[in-house]
Amino acid sequence: MARKRKGREISGWLVVDKPAGMTSTAVVNKVKWALQAQKAGHAGTLDPEATGVLAVALGEATKTVPYITDALKAYTFCVRLGQATNTDDTEGEVIAESDRRPTDEDIKALLGSFVGDVMQVPPKYSAVKIDGQRAYKLAREGEEFEVAARPLWVEELLLVDRPDADHAVLEMTCGKGGYVRSVARDLGEKLGCFGHVAWLRRVWSGPFEAENGLSIEDIDKLAHTPELEAHVRPLEEGLADVPMVTATPEGAARLRNGNPGMVIAQGIEYGDECWAAIDGKAVAVGRYKAGELHPSRVFNQ
Known part of the structure; x- marks a missing residue:
């Protein structure tokens, strides 16, 4: 039992x-x-x-x-210009420094290269797996390794404040798997002055x-x-970005048992992922096929 x-x-x-x-x-x-x-x-x-x-x-x-x-997420973060750290944030050791300080125009001119479908290399001090082990664990043990670049969708990256020559505040909206520390690191390298994250705040997520x-x-x-x-x-609320269909009472009963159930749908195409509700409560998520939802997840509410 x-x-x-x-x-x-x-x-x-x-x-x-x-x-x-x-x-x-x-x-x-x-x-x-x-x-x-x-x-x-x-x-x-x-x-x-x-x-x-x-x-x-x-x-x-x-x-x-x-x-x-x-879902898309938005971050506000501050880049400390003039210094690179081994963790790409303030927690690590400074490993490179520069006296060069870019202008606002220098920064803005480069931000476009970080927008759209990009390839991003996660920080070595991150939870990505290298041969089955977490990268941060290998980094702490002093192992030499490379982290492979990963695809990322960046909706927007803007310079929103420049408190002083050493700091630039940016806002980024991106998809799944984005590392703000990598943006700070790569921006600093492209500017020829190095950089790391001084502080970071996730403003919204979905x-x-x-x-x-x-x-x-x-x-x-x-x-x-x-x-x-x-x-x-x-x-x-966790299904806000997924289309909704309405289950019939008989359909809801079938869906709760993990079987395809009849739903009422508008603007849904064959094979679309959607979620079925009855009386406003989610019953299941699945694929719409010929008037029925074929469930992949069933909710026991």
């Missing part, structure tokens, strides 16, 4: 405004404890020193995490915004209370 999970069956999203100095996993554990939830996970890791939106999925909402992970997130202090204060649970947002 399978062991019953400890905790409450609660499903939905809690949006957190992550503070600096805390890992994404620690935030998830804090939320899970505060809501006494059986199951929780996050949609997209933030570096420990980064701040901003971390969307924590609870219960059945964990099945929608891939849709938030794949439908979730940092300004609407709870602080860790809020979560601590409201832990184990109905007031905290009132901040849990519907599972369906």
